[in-house]
Amino acid sequence: MLEINNVSELMEIQPTIIRFTQMLSRVLKVDAEVVDSNLVRIAGTGPYSQFLGQKLTSGSRLFRYILETKQEKTIIKTQADDLCADCTSRDLCDETAFLGVPILAGERCIGVVSLVAFDEQAQQRIKDNSALFSDYIKHVAQSVVSNVQNKAKQPHGLEEVFINLIDNMDQGVLVMNQDNSVKYGNQPALRNLNLTSSDLNKIKINIRPLVNCKNKLEGQQHIISLGEREELLVGQFYNSHAHKLFLMSFFQPHNPVIAYETNAVLSEVIGDSTGIRHIKSLMTRIASSPSSVLINGQSGTGKEVIANAIHKLSNRAAKPFIAINCAAIPDQLLESELFGYTKGAFTGASTKGRVGLIQAANEGTLFLDEIGDMSMQLQAKLLRVLEAREVTPIGSNKAIPVDIRVISATNRDFAELIARGEFREDLYYRLNVIPLHLPPLKEREGDVPLLVNYFVALHCQRLGVANPGVTKEVMHSLSHYSWPGNVRELSNLVEYLINIVPEGAPLSMDFLPPNFEKLKPSVAVEAAPSMSGVSLEQMEKHKIEDAIKRLGNRKLVAEELGIGIATLYRKLKKYGLN
Structure with missing residues (x-):
């Protein structure tokens, strides 16, 4: 019999089948559906997530065929197939491709697992991977069947099936x-x-996302706290009734263990090198002070990130953080931006006047980037503000008291500027009460992999794409590059790579600009031999052959390749390997 008390065997473990179907859809990136031998929908994703437990009223021709023949069925153009010719729902069907696999319990077919495409992209995925998808579904379906058959002997059958699936x-x-x-x-x-x-x-x-994403993306990077250590993993959360599942991606980042960071603000300053650790320690000590801070560092090293973190750590965190680049604004405009102006103060002034950024930062922090490019005239006015703690808008005779902390930054040599008469020495001492030196990226040993993973997560979130992963070769090359543009250059490069990498492919050496080719690893990282013009399947076969020759043990081979032993057996059969 195919039913037990009019309830099918699959329906009895419906919660488990639903979880399995959701994971299947996420892994293979197509919608999935499961029906039992009575054509009752047990589980489904996308449009098929509705009306669970109800019998199919239309579009059941393909499922009937699989149930009767006990054979899998793949259709790339659904409406063009003979089985769809007489379907009453043919004109309303949105499916572009279908792959159905029978769930066999001995000689009986107790249900069907199907993958369905509704657009050209998903259709192409089924077309290109039909054999691989079929093998994957058959493998997991057999574990379901095995537990279904033994369910009567197991008082906790649901849990047993669920654990066996995982x-x-x-x-x-x-x-x-x-x-x-x-x-x-x-x-x-x-x-x-x-x-x-x-x-x-x-x-x-504890698991938290590396970058807070508004949209829940597949393959998002997460920081996993394990007692006193933290590691970076790519994966995604799924809610499942009383449980949550964290499904890890096949490709995991190759990076050192992340240092455990208890302070949320300090964790935003990415890096664990000696120089960055020293700066983080200093930031915690100076955060509560009202004294001025001068951050010195090359262009693109992240001076504003440090300034913002100091503000967040201070007792001014709830008040404004106002940032302005002194080199990006002409002197006359910079003066009105900083000090504000009254009604009719000059030609073209707003009829309502304007509050300056110094006044807007009252009780908060004013960050002046590239302060070394400020004119001598403005330097004199800024010095007056710092000494008197009051600001006078342009066109006004009334000074307004302000309570601000000034953090400034520069990439220039103040000693040279002062010697040439281009910067006021008295203002320099006012600004440089607490000096911070931010090292260039090339001197931050071990920080590049952390920054790469952070920017991959950040730009994937901004662009709304899945995390592609980074190969060891690429990480090695990026770690040994000189980075004249520092962190900003690294961020721009990662954004460029995320834009050009094809879906499903990792960030490999093929996508790096030519100037990185000379940094390709030789001994430090085991690089695959040249595969120009070779298909992905040939590359995979070569990788498995190489692991077999070196290890001679299938379990060790599976562990090195990061796949299950069952997957390894399928691939050995596929490529005809012993």
Whole structure:
């Protein structure tokens, strides 16, 4: 019999099937649907997430065919297939491709798992990966069947099926309850975290996104706190009734362990090099002081990031942080921007006057970037503000008291400017009460991988795309580049790479500009041999062959490749390897 008390075997484990279907859709990036032998929809994503538990009233021809023949069916152009010719819903059908696989329990077909495309992109994914998708579905479906058959003997059958599904996934999965306590992790997840199953009960695990995203993206980078250490992983959260699932991506970033940072503001200053650690320590000590700070560093090193962090750490954090680039604005305009003006103060002035940025920053922080480019006239007026703690708008005779902390920044040599008479020495001493030197990126050993991962997450979030991952070769080359434009140059390069990398491909050496080619690793990173003009399947086959020759053990090969043993067996069969 295919039913038990009029309820199908699949319906009895519907919550598990729903979770499985949602994960399947996310992993393969197409919609998925599961129906039982009675043509009742057990689970579905996208438009098929509605009307669960109801029998299909239309569009069931393909499912009937698979249930009767017990054979899988792939259709790339649905409306052109013979099976769709007499369908009453043919003209209203939005499906562009279909891949259906029977769920077989011995000689019986107890249901169908299908992948469905509704646009050209998803259609192409099914077309290009039909054999791989089919193998993947069959593999996981068999674990469902195995547990269905033994369910009567297991009082906790639902949990057993759920855990078995997760254990047979090639991707790392953490199961968490609603208070974020980790209840279970499969072997790929434990490998990614360098933990054992017993460790999960001993340490506190917290997961937070590296960059706060308004949109929940696939493959978002997360910082996972493991007791006193933190690591970076790519993955996504999914809600599932009383549990949350954290599904890890196949490709994980190659980077050092992140230093544990208890302060949320300091965690925004990306870096763990000696120089950055020293600056973070100094920032915490000077944050509450009202004294002026002068940040010196090359262009693009992130001086405004440091200034903003000092403001957030101070008791002025709830008040304004006003930033202005003194080199980007002409002198006359800069004066009116800083000091403000009254009605009719000069030709073209607003009839209502204007509040200057110094006054707008009252009780907060004023950040003056590239202060070394300010004219001598404005320097004299700024000095008056710092000494008297009051500002006089242009066209006014009335001084307005202000309570501000000034943080300034420059990439210029003040000793040289003062010697040439281009900067007031008395103003310099007013600004340079607390000096901070921000090192160039080339001197920040170990910080490039952290910054690369941060900018990949940031620009993926801004562009609304999935995290592509970065190869070891690329990370090595970026780490050994001199970065004349510092952090700003690195950010711009990562944004460029995110824009040009094809979907599903990692950021590899092929996408880097020519000036990085000479930095390609030789011994430090095991680079694959030249594969110009070679397909991805040939590259994959070569990688598996190489691992087999070196390791001679299938379990070790699977671990090195970051895939499950079942996936390795499928690939060995696919490529005809022993």
